[in-house]
Amino acid sequence: MAAATFAFLVFLAAMSGAVFKPGPWYDTLRKPSWTPPKWAFPTVWSVLYVMIAYAGWDIWTRAGWSFALLLWAAQLILNGGWSWIFFGLKRMDLALFELGLLWLAIAGFILAAWPISTLASLLFVPYLLWVSTAGLLNFSVLRLNAAD
Template sequence: MAAATFALLAFLAAMSGAVFKPGPWYDTLRKPSWTPPKWAFPTVWSILYVMIAYAGWDIWTKAGWSFAIALWVVQLILNGCWSWFFFGLKRMDLALFELGLLWLTILGFIVTAWPISALASLLFVPYLLWVSAAGLLNLSVLRLNAAE
């Protein structure tokens, strides 16, 4: 039951990307040459959400309510809010700030989960790397389109 709950929570966060899609507004923005292809985003995020759900479940089964689980919940909420800021509100600046908070929360989870489960911590490393790349992309798009 707990595994299904963590999978459902990750799925709900992932749905923010389905609700707040890039669409025509994003298509018209200038982007850096290193922007990943469109197909990469749902592919990578699908894998990451499975890893996120598993890491949360792993910590939950070993420690229950803990600071690591609190950070897991916060990162999931922040994760789901980014699409709303960037694509929904079209506020690249707020999205970038929020992404910085997400990055710190992911790092916090990695550190606090490590004593409980090295696997859960390691499952968050690709997530941290992807969010780091997303932050650079967010910043680049913001700068390239600042005058508009």
């Protein structure tokens, strides 16, 4: 039951990306040449969301309510909020700030989870790398379109 709960919570966060899609507004923005292809986003996020759910469930089963689990919940809320801010509100600046908070929550989870479950901690490393890339992309798109 707990595993299904974690999967459902991650699914809810992922739905933000399905509701607030890039669309025509994003297509018209200038982007750096290293922008990943469109197919990469759903592919990478699908794998990451499985890893996020498993890591949360793993910490829950080993430590229950803990600081690591609090950080897990925080990153999930921030994760779900980014698409709304960037694509829904079209606020690249606020999205970049929010993404910085997400990055801190992910890094904090990695550190807090390490003594509880090395696996859960390591499962968040690719997530941190992808969010770092997303942050650079967010910053670049903001900079390239600042005059608009």
